[in-house]
Amino acid sequence: DGGITQSPKYLFRKEGQNVTLSCEQNLNHDAMYWYRQDPGQGLRLIYYSQIVNDFQKGDIAEGYSVSREKKESFPLTVTSAQKNPTAFYLCASSINRLDAYNEQFFGPGTRLTVL
C-alpha cells in the first residue's frame, strides 16, 4: 500500500525539549514538505525538500530544522527555540516534474502538545 506515514499521531513534550516528528513515504516522490496548522487556520509551510540532501526554508522555518538523507524520509525537529510549538503538523510529498504541476499528497498528521 503506497502512502505517507507520520508517527506518532499524538506527541507530548515538556517546554524546552527538542522533539523530532517522523515522516516516511513509499510513493517514490522526490519532493517532501512540512506544514503547520493551528486551530481554525490554514496550512503554513515550514520547510520543503525537492531532492535528497537538499532542503529550503518555507514561510515559518524559525525554530525548526529538517534533514533529507533518504528519499523516503523527511524528519522535522521542533527545537526549543520555537516559541509556540503546540500545533498540528502535516507532512506532504509530490513528484517533482519540471514540465507539470506537482500535486501534494498528505500524511495523517501529528498533533504536538508542549506542556
Add this chain to the structure above:
Amino acid sequence: GQQLNQSPQSMFIQEGEDVSMNCTSSSIFNTWLWYKQDPGEGPVLLIALYKAGELTSNGRLTAQFGITRKDSFLNISASIPSDVGIYFCAGFYNNNDMRFGAGTRLTVKP
C-alpha cells in the same frame, strides 16, 4: 502577491442542501486544487483543475477553474453528514510553488 482568499470561512447547512465555496486571488494561478480535511486527519485531494474554464466533477462535487485564472469554485450537491470537514483550495502559480487558502469549515446538520 500570491495569496488565496477563500470564502466563506465557515458554513452551517442542513443535510440535503447544496453548498458553494470559492477561492480568489489577485494573481494568476495555473492550476487549482481542492482538498478536504476530516477532523484530526491530513487533507485529501478531491479535484484538480488544469485549464481556465475547466469544469470537473467527482461524485456530488463539482469544481470550476475561473476564466480569468484568478478564481475557482467548489460546489457540493445534496450534502450529507460525512461532508463535514474543512475544504481547502490550493493553487500553483508555477510548477512547484503551491499556495493554500485558509479553508472553509463545513458543518452539516442531520
